[in-house]
Amino acid sequence: MGAANHQIARGAVFSPVSAPASSIATLAWFTLAVTAGIFLIVLGLLLYSVVRFRARATDEPREPAQLYGSNHIEFAWTAIPALIVFVLVLTTIRTIYDVQAAREPPGAIHVRVIGHQWWWEFQYPDLKIVTANELHVPLSDPAHPTPTWLQLESADVAHSFWVPRLAGKTDLIPNRINTMWMDPRQAGIYLGQCAEFCGTEHAMMLIRVIVEPRPAFDQWVAAQRLAAGNPKVEGHGKQVFESNACVNCHSVRGTSARGTYGPDLTHLMSRQTLGSGVALNTLEHLKIWVGDPGRMKPGVLMPAMNLSQNDLDDLVAWMVTLK
Amino acid sequence: MAGSIEERIAFGPGAGTADLVQPLAGRLHEWIITVDYKRLGLMYIAGGLFYFVVAGLQASTIRLQLAVPDAGIVSPQVFNRLLTLHGTAMVFLVGMPILIGFFNYLVPLMIGARDLAFPRLNSFGYWLWFFGALLLYFSYIGGGGLQGMGSAPAVGWFAYAPLTETPFSRGNSTDYWILSIFLTSVGSTATAINLITTAFTMRCPGMTLNKMPVLVWLAVVDAGLMLVALPPLSAAQVMLLLDRYFGAHFFDTQAGGSALLWQHFFWIFGHPEVYVLVIPAFAFASEIIPVFSRKVIFGYEVMVAASCAIGFISLGVWAHHMFAVGMTPAGNAFFVTSTMLVGIPTGIKIFNWLGTMWGGRIRLRVPMLFSIAFLFQFLISGLTGIMLAVAPFDWQLTDTYFVVAHFHYVLIGAIVFMIFAAIYYWFPKATGKMLDERLGQFHFWLFFFGFHLTFDTLHLAGLAGMPRRIYTYQPGRGFEELNLIASIGVILQALGVITLVYNIIRSLVAGRPAGKDPWDAWTLEWLTTSPPPEYNFTQVPTVHSRRPLWDLKHPGDPDWKYE
Numbered sequence: 001m002g003a004a005n006h007q008i009a010r011g012a013v014f015s016p017v018s019a020p021a022s023s024i025a026t027l028a029w030f031t032l033a034v035t036a037g038i039f040l041i042v043l044g045l046l047l048y049s050v051v052r053f054r055a056r057a058t059d060e061p062r063e064p065a066q067l068y069g070s071n072h073i074e075f076a077w078t079a080i081p082a083l084i085v086f087v088l089v090l091t092t093i094r095t096i097y098d099v100q101a102a103r104e105p106p107g108a109i110h111v112r113v114i115g116h117q118w119w120w121e122f123q124y125p126d127l128k129i130v131t132a133n134e135l136h137v138p139l140s141d142p143a144h145p146t147p148t149w150l151q152l153e154s155a156d157v158a159h160s161f162w163v164p165r166l167a168g169k170t171d172l173i174p175n176r177i178n179t180m181w182m183d184p185r186q187a188g189i190y191l192g193q194c195a196e197f198c199g200t201e202h203a204m205m206l207i208r209v210i211v212e213p214r215p216a217f218d219q220w221v222a223a224q225r226l227a228a229g230n231p232k233v234e235g236h237g238k239q240v241f242e243s244n245a246c247v248n249c250h251s252v253r254g255t256s257a258r259g260t261y262g263p264d265l266t267h268l269m270s271r272q273t274l275g276s277g278v279a280l281n282t283l284e285h286l287k288i289w290v291g292d293p294g295r296m297k298p299g300v301l302m303p304a305m306n307l308s309q310n311d312l313d314d315l316v317a318w319m320v321t322l323k
Numbered sequence: 324m325a326g327s328i329e330e331r332i333a334f335g336p337g338a339g340t341a342d343l344v345q346p347l348a349g350r351l352h353e354w355i356i357t358v359d360y361k362r363l364g365l366m367y368i369a370g371g372l373f374y375f376v377v378a379g380l381q382a383s384t385i386r387l388q389l390a391v392p393d394a395g396i397v398s399p400q401v402f403n404r405l406l407t408l409h410g411t412a413m414v415f416l417v418g419m420p421i422l423i424g425f426f427n428y429l430v431p432l433m434i435g436a437r438d439l440a441f442p443r444l445n446s447f448g449y450w451l452w453f454f455g456a457l458l459l460y461f462s463y464i465g466g467g468g469l470q471g472m473g474s475a476p477a478v479g480w481f482a483y484a485p486l487t488e489t490p491f492s493r494g495n496s497t498d499y500w501i502l503s504i505f506l507t508s509v510g511s512t513a514t515a516i517n518l519i520t521t522a523f524t525m526r527c528p529g530m531t532l533n534k535m536p537v538l539v540w541l542a543v544v545d546a547g548l549m550l551v552a553l554p555p556l557s558a559a560q561v562m563l564l565l566d567r568y569f570g571a572h573f574f575d576t577q578a579g580g581s582a583l584l585w586q587h588f589f590w591i592f593g594h595p596e597v598y599v600l601v602i603p604a605f606a607f608a609s610e611i612i613p614v615f616s617r618k619v620i621f622g623y624e625v626m627v628a629a630s631c632a633i634g635f636i637s638l639g640v641w642a643h644h645m646f647a648v649g650m651t652p653a654g655n656a657f658f659v660t661s662t663m664l665v666g667i668p669t670g671i672k673i674f675n676w677l678g679t680m681w682g683g684r685i686r687l688r689v690p691m692l693f694s695i696a697f698l699f700q701f702l703i704s705g706l707t708g709i710m711l712a713v714a715p716f717d718w719q720l721t722d723t724y725f726v727v728a729h730f731h732y733v734l735i736g737a738i739v740f741m742i743f744a745a746i747y748y749w750f751p752k753a754t755g756k757m758l759d760e761r762l763g764q765f766h767f768w769l770f771f772f773g774f775h776l777t778f779d780t781l782h783l784a785g786l787a788g789m790p791r792r793i794y795t796y797q798p799g800r801g802f803e804e805l806n807l808i809a810s811i812g813v814i815l816q817a818l819g820v821i822t823l824v825y826n827i828i829r830s831l832v833a834g835r836p837a838g839k840d841p842w843d844a845w846t847l848e849w850l851t852t853s854p855p856p857e858y859n860f861t862q863v864p865t866v867h868s869r870r871p872l873w874d875l876k877h878p879g880d881p882d883w884k885y886e
Contacts, residue, residue, distance in 0.1 A: 001797040001798070001799065002392070002797065002798030002799040003799070004799070005797055005798065005799025005800050006798075006799040008799075010787075010800070010801045012786060012787050012788035012801075013719045013720075013786050013788070014786065020715070021719075023715070024715045024716060024718065024719055027713060027715050027716060028710070028713070028715075028716045028719070031709065031710050031713050031716055032710070034709075035706040035707075035709055035710060038706060039702065039703070039706055042673065042677070042702050043699070043702065045677050046677060046680075046695070046698055046699060046702075049677060049680040049681050049683075049685070050680070050685060050687075050695060053616070053680060053681065053682060053683050053684065053685050054684075054685045054686075054687060055617075055684045055685055055686045055687070059684055063617050063618075063684070063877075064617055064618055064682060064683050064684045065682065066618060066619045066882075066885070067618065067619070067621060067678075067681075067682060068619055068621070068622075068623070068885050068886065069621055069622035069623065069624070069625065069678075070622070073622075073678065074622055074625045074671070074675075077670065077671060077674040078667060078670075078671055081666060081667045081670040081671075082667050085663045085664065085666055085667060088663060088709065088713065089659060089660050089663050092656075092659050092663075092712075092713045092714060092715065093652075093656045093659065093660075095714075095715045096652050096655050096656055096659070096714050096715060097652050099715060099718075100651075100652040100655070101652055117491075152649075156485075156491070157483070157485055157486045157491055157582075158483050158484075158485075158486070158582055160647060160722060162722075162790065164719055164788045167718075168647070168715060168717075168718020168719045169647050169718055169719070169721065169722065170647055170649060170718070171647050171648045171649065173582050173583060173648060173649070174485060174576035174577075174582055175576040175579065175580070175581065175582065176582070176583065176649070178648075178649035179649070191788070191800065192788070193790060193793075194790070195647075195721075195722040195723065195790040195791075196483070196647075196722055197403075197478075197479045197483070197486070197722075197791075197792040198486065199403075199477075199486060199491060200399045200400055200403060200477070201399060202403075202792060202793060202794075203399065203792075203793030203794045203795055203796065204795075206797075277797075298398055298399055298400070299398075299399050299400060
């Protein structure tokens, strides 16, 4: 994945491309400035004390003057931090309300995000789309913002959705519905990943958010809404798929596969990566993955199906037609 | 000079400590059945240092795996067990016993008492801790259970529900984790009761509460926090066991339980726990900094008041660990405010330590070096703590390596540094031998640079988008260089710890005799022999000020004239 990751612009908390990450970054800079000021002053006092008051061979043998305290000084160094705290609390609370109490504008995109051990399900209820691991959202136009509102849920344990350039993280907690939003102003691919420890493959529960201009997004939506199926490759590969346990967990619209435990594969080949970001989605990787997913992602819940080489080749040949 | 001390306060020369030569089994047996608080204190510290090495080796394995991307040194399962045991052990098997051990050893001595109030309860607490600690590591053997599923627990040290429920954590590993924490917590609660009772009822004549050494005050605040914070944890562990074995549904979300309930229970314990661990560091600093600055502590009353304030406020800040769980804006605002308020008394403490150094004659011996580094690192961890208290900033930072770096700054930069300072400072008292100064300096600089190499860098990894608890990461995301540097820092830290172990062994065998009062200090533990006899003082001393030995050494200018 190294080469592929290198093509994606780096940057995280301090290079936001979307509200609320941008308002968080502003507040973060302010906080950094305040704390840096405190740091320099106190560090200066500490260094000065150590250098100026360190014991020297030339010192008189008596003890230095004993100073028991001073109420004036104590008052000063209580009041000044209290004032700093007061200012920080007010600015913080303002940003909390800006982010959490933001009103949803008309035209917002709705996505239901469901965390699974160890992959992401993205449902677009208004658009009737289901996809996995790669979230497509439209670029938001400042004149007519079309932010994306995420409804976060979990199918098993706690997860956390985090794409630092777009927004802060919000947890996905079973039996609870959380929300968050993003309003991206720059097209591109943004990397993120699960941020709450969720078991064996927590590290490989990666997210890609693909922000694209509205026409490209609409095109993607139209393609996703089509059922799968390419009549030319009906045949053995599809039979292998439908006659094995694949269908218990996966859906491919237009076939008998209706499983919901694993990712929807209807448009598998429209996705850039496999296994929630563990590898690029290529024919070779697919063969390894379908043959034994644990080789790429040890502990993954998808079992190795022990297919014959012939079945595996045909199955993957059919899968790569799921565009 | 010594003569005048003898005249004013009759104290024991430490006679009667000459060991009768006994067979090894007999001596071992004596340690096992002991109710002597000093022995138990040393057993706590020795046990804690043992697990410090074990859990440190586990951390080193974690850093080895993360040194380069896609390293396959350990499997994800093994990695997750490592991080769980490292975290759990460092808190319950290292931090708690070492700090309890120091308080055990020092509180009676410093208040001129002969023992803790409840010697048998003390021994009971120790053995609860001892077997609780064994249970945690026994999970590697017994955790598979009848189904043969799993090994050591792999749920993280705060073990968020429902990952700990039977569908996700099969086998017995999580049960060992529960029982281990339960037992060690009950043991700590016993110690807390003991410390409070001792400090309130067994002070020597003349020592009013207002004349108690700052360390003892902080021990009382610490014990009070333990008393309030540990029971919710124990309760939650029992609830989790009920879930796992008797079909209760407290945290079982598949049956309508609440995952957030666990988080609240855990952090109602977990945040005060941070202070339970750091207050002893404050306590050591408040004794060591004055002695090596040759000045009385600046603003005693304010220091004590600030400590009490920190104790109280820390009980109301727990949900700042939960800013990302989707609390209401008002809920978030409340916990932002309470968390920021802790900054005020904490700032007061730092300023008072600086005030103590100001105008002093600072002796840069090893305990003071560690204390100065503590001030520097505690300052930074306080400031990163403010960043984390800014809830929107926390939405970015929580559960990343920034948080890992922040709390290691507290746990190592403040607490472990002060534990090292305390070891160098009180080792002569407990053993009668000095630790080697030059080896100590070597230890300090190795550990100081190693620490900064590792944890300064990890802040940046978090800001670059690296979440915590990931067993590996892909190349090309900007994490490689930072992780490599962080891992290299571990080598220096390990060398530092090896130097300390060597120094301790060498001093025990052939250390310079310490005498009663090697640091020219002012509190009562330096009045008696090193090591002190079982009964501490032949005659219970009478004090007139907060620094009884200052009064004795400066009869013309005693403290009680100014307090």
